[in-house]
Amino acid sequence: MPIFMWVILSVIIIQRLVELVIARSNEQWMKQRGAIEKGKQHYKWFIIVHTLFFLSLIAEIIFRNQQSISLNYVLFTAFIITQIGRIWCIATLGRFWNTKIIVAPQFDVIKRGPYKYVKHPNYIIVGIELFVIPSLFGAWLTAIVFPILHALLLYVRIPAEEKAVYGH
Structure with missing residues (x-):
């Protein structure tokens, strides 16, 4: 695989690790304000699936050993659009963005940015x-x-989040 593709993959992995640091900081900030974590029992499956995603991706890249792969501009554009959406979600939620379900009743549910249009855009x-x-x-x-x-995880996650945030 060409070096620029390894660079893209490395940037994605670094981005995800930085997001975990941000999530941890946000979790601490919210818990200092009385927030509590819900849905702990299924969270480990998110960690397992997302870790396996990167391991599977790297293994498949190595196994296929595609030296002639070129950048697909349509897919790369779709990737850039998703990154813009991802950043929009994180920026909109600010200190309330997290990979876990962490709720504090004294804070209102955010309904601006992409959350104005869709309940779970991320x-x-x-x-x-x-x-x-x-x-x-x-x-x-x-x-x-x-x-x-991911869809199977959301089958569990979304109802748990809805119950924690909205009480139903």
Whole structure:
């Protein structure tokens, strides 16, 4: 695989690690203000699936050993659009953005930015990313399996989040 593709993959991994640091900081900030975590029992599955996503992606890239792969500009554009959406979600939620379900009743639910139009825009974006990112690298098995696993996780996550945030 060409070096520029490894650079793109490295940037994605670094971005996700930085997001985990931001989420941890936001979690501490919210808990200092009385927030509590809900849905702990399923969170480990998010960690497992997202870790396996990157391991699967890298393994498939290495296994396929595609030296002649070139950048697909349509997929790369889709990737850039998802990153803009991802940043928009994180920026809109600010200190309330997290990878966990953390709620504090004294704070209002944010209904601006992408949340004005869709209740869970970040989950949609992640689902698209889980297809687009591996597709960029020709990792078609990863591109098929992980959006399905993401949808299965959301089958548990969204009701848990709805109950924690809205009480239903």
